[in-house]
Amino acid sequence: MNKELLEYSLNFNRRRFLSKMSLGIGSVALGSLLIPDLFGEKNPEEMLLAGLPHFAPKAKRIIYLFQNGAPSQLDLFDYKPKLQEMFGQDLPESIRNGQRLTGMTAGQKKFPLAGSVFNFNQHGKARTWMSEILPHTAKVVDELCVIKSMYTEAINHDPALTFLQTGAQVGNRPSMGSWLSYGLGSENKNLPAFCVLLSKGKGNGQGVYSKLWSNGFLDSVHQGVQFSSGDSPVLYLNNHESINKTDRRKMLDKLEQLNAETFKESGDPEVNAKIQQYEMAYRMQTAVPDITDVSKEPDDIVKLYGPDCLIPGTFAANALLSRKLSENGVRFVQLYHQGWDTHGNLPNEMRGQCMDTDQASAALITDLKQRGLLDETLVIWGGEFGRTNYCQGDFSKENYGRDHHPRCFSIWMAGGGVKPGSYGETDEFGYNIIENPVHVNDFHATILHLMGLDHEQLTYKHLGRRYRLTDVGGKVVQGLIS
Numbered sequence: 001m002n003k004e005l006l007e008y009s010l011n012f013n014r015r016r017f018l019s020k021m022s023l024g025i026g027s028v029a030l031g032s033l034l035i036p037d038l039f040g041e042k043n044p045e046e047m048l049l050a051g052l053p054h055f056a057p058k059a060k061r062i063i064y065l066f067q068n069g070a071p072s073q074l075d076l077f078d079y080k081p082k083l084q085e086m087f088g089q090d091l092p093e094s095i096r097n098g099q100r101l102t103g104m105t106a107g108q109k110k111f112p113l114a115g116s117v118f119n120f121n122q123h124g125k126a127r128t129w130m131s132e133i134l135p136h137t138a139k140v141v142d143e144l145c146v147i148k149s150m151y152t153e154a155i156n157h158d159p160a161l162t163f164l165q166t167g168a169q170v171g172n173r174p175s176m177g178s179w180l181s182y183g184l185g186s187e188n189k190n191l192p193a194f195c196v197l198l199s200k201g202k203g204n205g206q207g208v209y210s211k212l213w214s215n216g217f218l219d220s221v222h223q224g225v226q227f228s229s230g231d232s233p234v235l236y237l238n239n240h241e242s243i244n245k246t247d248r249r250k251m252l253d254k255l256e257q258l259n260a261e262t263f264k265e266s267g268d269p270e271v272n273a274k275i276q277q278y279e280m281a282y283r284m285q286t287a288v289p290d291i292t293d294v295s296k297e298p299d300d301i302v303k304l305y306g307p308d309c310l311i312p313g314t315f316a317a318n319a320l321l322s323r324k325l326s327e328n329g330v331r332f333v334q335l336y337h338q339g340w341d342t343h344g345n346l347p348n349e350m351r352g353q354c355m356d357t358d359q360a361s362a363a364l365i366t367d368l369k370q371r372g373l374l375d376e377t378l379v380i381w382g383g384e385f386g387r388t389n390y391c392q393g394d395f396s397k398e399n400y401g402r403d404h405h406p407r408c409f410s411i412w413m414a415g416g417g418v419k420p421g422s423y424g425e426t427d428e429f430g431y432n433i434i435e436n437p438v439h440v441n442d443f444h445a446t447i448l449h450l451m452g453l454d455h456e457q458l459t460y461k462h463l464g465r466r467y468r469l470t471d472v473g474g475k476v477v478q479g480l481i482s
Contacts, residue, residue, distance in 0.1 A: 053452025058417025059378040063322045063333045069206045069340030072387035073410035075116040079129040082428040083115030091390045105403045111390035126421045133354040136362035144412045149424020149433045152406045157206045160384035165212045167469040174216035177332035179469045181222040188329030196224040197318040201339030201356045203349035208336045217462040305363040316360035344401035374415035382411025389430045419482040441474030449476045
């Protein structure tokens, strides 16, 4: 060993080592604190997501108030005086132009036009038209972006509902919430990124199925977690009375060791997903009971949402719970409210559905805004398609119904970077879109954009090809973005 090297080796003592390495060690420690999973094992797909979000998001979270069964846009948002003038007259063939009908009305010889029995008035600075059966929503109309020009190809409930929730009319595709969980994760390690709440109105209902909040081909950790209205909001979450928290922790530690050995042998990513799910369930045992307890909500909040918010399983209770979940970092909260399938007895059923949903929907907007959360929370309200401008079956002004209409329907969005006002227009009969059409794929692309995601880059490789929520279509609708 030469003299210089010997001198260097003698001088490189413990003190010198620590002083030279302190900056590097400190950086490593800081990184592990800021990003807990920094040194965790990642699969190739997770490595692809390292650059997410793709750009600065306008919204951090989504609350989707899905109205299952397809509310009639002509009785809520899309005011058409022409239908009032021609009430009972046959729909001109030039308007329908031979377009596809469902089996429920394809055999009708006549298609009597049915204007809404409800009065419409203009509200807010933009003078937006709103039905009289939405008095609470009318008060927050200046926060809403009412899209009147949505359309889809699906003409029956199940494929249309599945398409709007997953981007495909068939099953085994990840839902929108699962895609966002996959791309962005949760802001709260003690809660899942994707939660599901169910309620049912008094109207004619269409079923909802777990495939609507399925993870599809994504890891099962991205599946929506359904909350129930019973004593146990999440099934199988609580320990049995014979098992305490310490015993549960020991069991999970042993189970993790066994699963780790299994993963070494099989390399199956679902094994790691199961480990994550067990750990999430353990953490949720503390977080969920506190969040689902509405007894501590102040009187002004209960009054805002209405007395039904204290009854578990109602739309109002779920709307309040969605705010609590969202403000605690849940990325995507999905509500399904059934009862909007108005093939008959529309005037009575629509009134009942609006009584269940109107106040709580508006309260959610107000509640988020007064907490300073509306700007970063995207709220969506709407169903899977629209309703026809003509009557289905026997014609009666007091008791008419409407069939499915995929050619145009209305939804609204609020907060999260959307531009308030109305977007898109339909013809004077409310049958065809004449301005700014928005396809379901465009709708999905825009939602992902608001969350800071490029819909063409958020992909997952499955069965030899890369899939995305918008599949092979979709464009961001810039006119919806503020």
